[in-house]
Amino acid sequence: MTYIQKEPCPIYKKCGGCQMQNLPYDRQLAHKQATVRKLCGRFGKVLPIIGMENPYHYRNKVSAAFAEDKRGKLLSGVYQSGTRRVVPVDSCQLEDEIADRIIVFIRKIMPSFKMHAYDANTRRGFLRHVLVKRGFSTGEIMVVLVTGTPVFPGKNAFITELRKAFPDITTIIQSINAGPTGLVLGKQEKVLYGKGYITDILCGLRFRISAQSFYQINPVQTEVLYQKAIEAAHLTPESTLLDAYCGVGTIGMAASKYCGFVTGVELNPDAVKDAIANAKENQIKNVRFVCGDAGEFMVELARERGKVDVVMMDPPRAGSSKAFIESLCTLAPKRVVYVSCNPETLARDLKYLTEGGYEAESIQPVDMFPHTAHVECVVSLIYKG
Ligand code: SAH
Helix, strand or coil, rough: CCCCCCCCCCCHHHHHHHHHCCCCHHHHHHHHHHHHHHHHHHCEEEEECECCCCEEEEEEEEEEEEEEECCCCCEEEEEECCCCCCCCCCCCECCCHHHHHHHHHHHHHHHHHCCEEEECCCCCCEEEEEEEECCCCCCCCEEEEEEECCCCCHHHHHHHHHHCCCCCCEEEEEEECCCCCCCCCCCEEEECCCCCCEEECCCCCEEEEECCCCCCCCCHHHHHHHHEEEEEECCCCCCCCEECCCCCCCHHHHHHCCCCCEEECCCCCCHCCCCCCHHHHHHCCEEEEEEEEEHHHHHHHHHHHCCEEEEEECCCCCCCCCCHHHHHHHHCCCEEEEEEECCHHHHHHHHHHCCEEEEEEEEEECCCCCCCCEEEEEEEEECCC
């Protein structure tokens, strides 16, 4: 495949978001391939990594911090790694270009509204962050203005000006975050315009995305990843699928039309709520979601000798738990598909799974986050006993 290649970003060292910008894209892919082979190659065949033809502007979610320098000049961009100093960024090679333009526009119109950036030390000023989410399939755009104080002087005129410049904005939200530092979004939200959420289409299904909810940030590669995961599951209309660590239920719902029944298990109650709403919205009837620890769920399932033919597991970076894997091996479903975002914990878990009777038929790396050091893998496992 030929890949689009741009000059490295001039501020990649200062920003720290792209750990691999010193390498051309094909060399980044070779590096990721070698990493997966080194860590996981002894468990099964590592297939060639799937990269992006155009590995730029793939992020559908963009957040910028706002600050003022000593002379009171407004800045927007990212925190320099490990600090609270804002490195100005007007355009980023990874981020959606419209989102970047919206952020710059907001910064430029702020003075005419006498709007200041919030300073967490003095607790003065107003705007802390701007978060933009865009549904790549639907074109819908959400703008979240994160403010240090609730009172928004000139609110209506500000919204009118923003919408006039970007008619594709479908919702605007104010998130109030008066806390010291840390999280971008506050707990209190006010919908200033529109429905308070956007919708996107992934694998032919509609997903509702709110300011807080989790959604994969590279939708193009997510479809590639899910397709590989569903292929690896070898589903039939009779199969019962367990989607462990299911988030808002995207993989399980995409797989639901190929199998008999899907159970999704997820720890985060908000994600489970979104998953249930998503299933309803898409009129998917052969799926249910359980809120709880995937390990505990698996232990219980093994104790009851519950029916499950295929287990799809997509744990966070720390990997799965020993309890989960032990019970999985006791239950011994014929097929397991492990979707991993961290080859180190994947290697550890594959060791347990192979000791428990599984064999990795293939390991498929997918580049979900070009120019960063991350690499995602889909492992197709079969029970050999
Ligand atoms: N499969 C989803 C999400 C994967 S991210 C997708 O493709 O979008 C991993 C998910 O595991 C997160 O939603 C996280 O909340 C959840 N999680 C973390 N620890 C868990 C646990 N012990 N039990 C169940 N879910 C857990």
